[in-house]
Amino acid sequence: MTTLADSATSSTDIQAVLDRAAGGGRISAEEALELYRHAPLHALGRAADAARRRRYAGTEHIATYIIERNINYTNVCVTACKFCAFYAAPKDTEKGWSRDLDEILRRCAETVELGGTQIMFQGGHHPDYGVEYYERAFSAIKKDFPQLVIHSLGASEVDHMARISGVSAEEAIRRIHAAGLDSFAGAGAELLPERPRKVIAPLKESGERWLEIMELAHNLGVESTSTMLMGTGETNAERIEHLRMIRDVQDRTGGFRAFIPYTYQPENNHLKGRTQATLFEYLRLIAVARLFLDNVAHIQGSWLTVGKEMGQLSLHYGADDLGSVMLEENVVSSAGAKHRSNRMELIALIRAAGRVPAQRATTYEHLVIHDDPANDPVDDHVFSHIASTAIEGGTAHPELKLLNADS
Numbered sequence: 001m002t003t004l005a006d007s008a009t010s011s012t013d014i015q016a017v018l019d020r021a022a023g024g025g026r027i028s029a030e031e032a033l034e035l036y037r038h039a040p041l042h043a044l045g046r047a048a049d050a051a052r053r054r055r056y057a058g059t060e061h062i063a064t065y066i067i068e069r070n071i072n073y074t075n076v077c078v079t080a081c082k083f084c085a086f087y088a089a090p091k092d093t094e095k096g097w098s099r100d101l102d103e104i105l106r107r108c109a110e111t112v113e114l115g116g117t118q119i120m121f122q123g124g125h126h127p128d129y130g131v132e133y134y135e136r137a138f139s140a141i142k143k144d145f146p147q148l149v150i151h152s153l154g155a156s157e158v159d160h161m162a163r164i165s166g167v168s169a170e171e172a173i174r175r176i177h178a179a180g181l182d183s184f185a186g187a188g189a190e191l192l193p194e195r196p197r198k199v200i201a202p203l204k205e206s207g208e209r210w211l212e213i214m215e216l217a218h219n220l221g222v223e224s225t226s227t228m229l230m231g232t233g234e235t236n237a238e239r240i241e242h243l244r245m246i247r248d249v250q251d252r253t254g255g256f257r258a259f260i261p262y263t264y265q266p267e268n269n270h271l272k273g274r275t276q277a278t279l280f281e282y283l284r285l286i287a288v289a290r291l292f293l294d295n296v297a298h299i300q301g302s303w304l305t306v307g308k309e310m311g312q313l314s315l316h317y318g319a320d321d322l323g324s325v326m327l328e329e330n331v332v333s334s335a336g337a338k339h340r341s342n343r344m345e346l347i348a349l350i351r352a353a354g355r356v357p358a359q360r361a362t363t364y365e366h367l368v369i370h371d372d373p374a375n376d377p378v379d380d381h382v383f384s385h386i387a388s389t390a391i392e393g394g395t396a397h398p399e400l401k402l403l404n405a406d407s
């Protein structure tokens with residue numbers, strides 16, 4: 001079979017592929033790679049935006065955000081990924097910490113108080129944390145805060161906790177789902193193809209295993225999002241291969257609600273920032289993801305890692321969601337992500353990008369459509385990073401002591 005990649009690429013070939021994808025036709029991985037490498041930037045964005053508008057006909061004027069809190073329960077981790085600035089090896093007792101259940105519940109209470117609807121439980125692969133740990137935590141959270149959606153963890157944590165508890169991944173998923181986990185956040189995907197994954201996360205499960213566990217979860221009725229870490233030295237072809245691996249599983253399960261690419265942050269980790277994705281590479285990836293992942297509903301722009309203006313631009317390159325007001329974030333912040341925001345600003349950013357902002361639920365229903373600026377929220381307490389170990393002193397917003405942050 002002759003592919004675009006085999007032949008000299010002409011602008012006519014590229015436009016034909018863009019037109020097909022924009023019109024809802026499926027494109028091959030080879031064509032996606034060709035678009036990623038050679039399509040003119042504006043033409044790529046126009047096609048991705050057309051695909052987004054087509055999918056969301058009737059609500060295409062809306063872009064969404066969510067209010068959530070990452071709860072980092074421990075940084076102790078046996079997996080030592082080379083891009084990670086967050087973890088502490090189990091023997092590093094000075095750097096390692098774990099939050100107790102009372103502290104976790106207090107953070108949930110603050111999330112509810114600030115109008116958050118979702119928590120993302122995120123932490124290291126602690127050598128003692130098996131299925132029982134997560135069952136205890138999730139059932140306690142659901143008992144006290146039934147209104148909070150637990151959108152947390154990913155296949156890596158499942159693989160780890162199942163091994164610690166000596167049970168199958170299927171049993172681990174069933175048990176944490178029964179205890180209160182609503183959906184998986186899809187953490188740990190990093191890069192799924194074997195070569196780059198072995199370079200940056202040699203102790204993590206394989207990409208195939210990550211997908212196998214996600215597929216298992218989808219088949220057990222637990223949906224997820226999917227993620228991608230860009231910029232650690234992977235090739236263009238490996239980026240597209242990551243998308244292909246996700247699309248193939250999605251064809252079978254339909255369980256990935258969204259695709260969320262974000263960029264590697266260079267500080268305080270073993271890779272030392274030797275390679276990084278450029279902002280244009282990020283935009284192109286967002287656009288190609290919208291065109292290639294014709295079976296994934298939502299594409300999220302990551303203002304946290306690429307900045308607010310790039311987040312706005314991503315809304316014109318196929319993204320329909322700008323992620324969250326991250327009430328707390330420690331993982332990519334530890335590696336140097338400096339961007340901060342708040343609910344009022346996210347609303348303003350989305351509006352300035354030409355969209356009507358809407359606060360969404362975990363499952364992407366619109367909770368509040370901000371279609372009249374006169375009715376915008378005026379409170380200024382819904383900040384990102386109200387608490388962050390990446391920030392000296394542990395809190396970016398000491399004024400939030402009024403929420404009993406230190407009690």
Ligand code: SF4
Nearest residue numbers: 077079080081084124
């Ligand atoms: S990315 Fe996760 S699994 Fe890897 S070292 Fe960091 S905390 Fe551990």
